[in-house]
Amino acid sequence: MYNLSTLLEDSARRFPDREAVVLGDTRLTYAQVNGAANQVANLLVSRGIQHGDKVALSCPNLPYFTIVYYGILKAGATVVPLNVLLKGREVAYHLGDSDAKAYFCFEGTADLPMAKEGYAGFGEASGCEHFVVITADPAAPSPIDGTDTLGAAMSGQAPTFDTVATDEDDTAVILYTSGTTGQPKGAELRHRNMRDNALTGEVLFGADADHPDTYLCVLPLFHSFGQTVIQNGAFAYGGTVVMLPRFEAHAALQLMGKEKVTFFAGVPTMYWGLLGALEDVRAAGGVDVEELARNLRVAAAGGAALPVEVHKEFQKRFGVTILEGYGLSETSPVASFSPRGEEVRVGSIGKPIPGVEMKLIEPDWTEVNADGSDPDAVGEIAIRGHNIMKGYYDRPEATAEVIHDGWFRSGDLGRRDEDGWYYIVDRSKDMIIRGGFNVYPREIEEVLLTHPDVSLAAVIGVPHESHGEEIKAVVILNDGATVTPDELVAWGKEQMASYKYPRLVEVVDSLPMTATGKILKRELS
Known part of the structure; x- marks a missing residue:
């Protein structure tokens, strides 16, 4: 059996009492998260969910996301994480396009009525049979008349479960691309794609189960970066995930101090926000900025090109060099990263991670700068390795456009220096x-x-x-x-x-x- 959920199961067996997830005053151990995920798996099986079925999930950065995510995997089903900002019409599209059989949706807030939009979309998706509302208080009634809450549905379900056997090539997760052109497409990621990508944390960041990191989770967990580098990466090595449902720079800095965060990963605008809020937090007191900086061991960036000025200023203020990486939903997502032990080249996305190859190509797939002699040559980045998706769900033509002989074309323009470090020039569509x-x-x-x-x-x-x-x-x-x-x-x-x-x-x-x-x-x- 090869299942992404073994990241949780292994840590729950080895470190049952170690904190796995923290949200405010809520602190859940690995044993508690694993037991709750087992309840979700039992719930799904009782509702007729079988191996290979698709189950959608709309939830911000809350422990419920992690519990339901791993519960779906334990049941042998495929997780379809949805952007929490989707409206009813968009939810209906994603449920229908993925052939989702069940849908877990957080209740939301007055400003973001997720359950209302989610239920509207569920009503338009004829193939989706089960709708479950996740309430902040598990004992609270459903805000949607006639629907189950997760708390009520889990009540009475056993905290033990025999994980359904899956093959390493079975689909674990379907991640929807942002859809900058046309309708969003679902990237099918195998169990081995996601699990192996999470396990690169040892090589990329020096992750060590005997000396676990504390991760600040500000990246949305429905997105590939947050899912792999933070949630799955932490669980692979018994780390603690400190959740912040919505990024706000002042709150993030305060949490980093309070929880002694050692690992921060974010997109460039988050680093920009942290730098902008640093002096306000220092002046307000309550946070020892110097201690915060001493605790921080790893700073990782991805999702977009990191401005050189932000890179330099963060190094100056926090004493940590940001390790910049690169990837896409279709690559699970990490494809390259600044290698540990080598001097970081500011502005570079690093080198391909172990087990992954990269090259530059023309639109006709002809390789650019094959011998590496021209560091100024620009081509589209192509990637091959253990991280490449199966394809776009139910879209063979779209898959054939981007995958050729195992190589995936990214749509990003880049160059490569004489030492094999890659640099993003721009999106081909943004040029x-x-x-x-x-x-x-x-x-x-x-x-x-x-x-x-x-x-x-x-x-x-x-x-x-x-x-x-x-x-x-x-x-x-x-x-x-x-x-x-x-x-x-x-x-x-x-x-x-x-x-x-x-x-x-x-x-x-x-x-x-x-x-x-x-x-x-x-x-x-």
């Missing part, structure tokens, strides 16, 4: 073509962030009558900054080639972001 010249937004953003008044920047292409596209920068300024858009245009002209600098600059108070903290460039104009 701007101005007057026949290729312009990579990330390069422009990096330059803008060196301006003393600029706090955050997003660069996009906008239609232009004669050039095809014009370059526009949307920026957030530092507190008290007075630089004007025209002054930023003039400054950019001095810093960059004539075809690169942004002719259009807009100053805003905030940028639209996904639930994972990525900037939503498609909502900018």
Whole structure:
């Protein structure tokens, strides 16, 4: 038997009394999490869920996510984690597209009525048979008349369960891509994809079950980064997951101090937020910032390119070098990381992780810079290894477009230096073509962030009558900054080639972001 749930089961056997999950005053041991997951598995089997069935889950970063996630796996079913921000129509699409037989949905809040939207979507998905509401208080009634709560449904279920046998190539999780073009597609990830990716923590981060880390979980668990690097990565080595349902920089810093967090992973905007809140937290007292920095052992970044200025400032303030990595939902997700023991190359996404290969390709799959002699050669990153998905669920044509001879094409443009370190240039879809010249937004953003008044920047292409596209920068300024858009245009002209600098600059108070903290460039104009 090869099952992703053995990450939990092994740690529950070896460290039954060690804390597995922390949320506020709630502190659950590995034995407690394992027992609750067994109850969920018994519940699913009693409702007729069988090996290979799909079960959807909408839940923020709460212990319930972890309990239900592993319970589904123990039952031999496939977990379909859904973005907690989905509306009813979108929920219906995901339930129908994945052929989900059951759906667990958190009740939500007044501002985010998840159960209301979830139940509306469930009602439109004819193939989904069971709807269970997860309530914050397990004894509370369901906010949706006529539906079960998780607390009531688990009552009376045994805390022991014989995990259903699965093959390593069986689908463990279906992760839906963000759907920047067309409808979202479900990436089918095998048990071995997810489990082996989690087990790379020993090589990548020095994870050690005898000296377990305390992980701050601010990345959404429905997303591949949070699921693998935080939840599954921690459980593989008996670590403790400290959950924060919604990222807020001040709260994150306070938790890091209170719980003596040793492992932080986030997307670039989270690091930007931590740096911005550091002095306020120090001034407010209650958090020893120096001790917080001493406790921190690992800082990992992914999900988007990390600005060089943020990299340098975090090293200066926290005394920890951020290890930058790279991956996608389709790669479980980790494909490359800055290797431990080697001097970090700021701006690089590192080298392929053990068991994984990477190369650069043209649109026709022809390899670019095969001998590694041209560090400036740009191509689309392709990946092959134990982390590559089965394919897009029920979409053979879409799968064939991105997988060829075991290689997966990422859609990201990159380059490779003489020593095999990779660097992201940009998303192929984000590249701007101005007057026949290729312009990579990330390069422009990096330059803008060196301006003393600029706090955050997003660069996009906008239609232009004669050039095809014009370059526009949307920026957030530092507190008290007075630089004007025209002054930023003039400054950019001095810093960059004539075809690169942004002719259009807009100053805003905030940028639209996904639930994972990525900037939503498609909502900018």
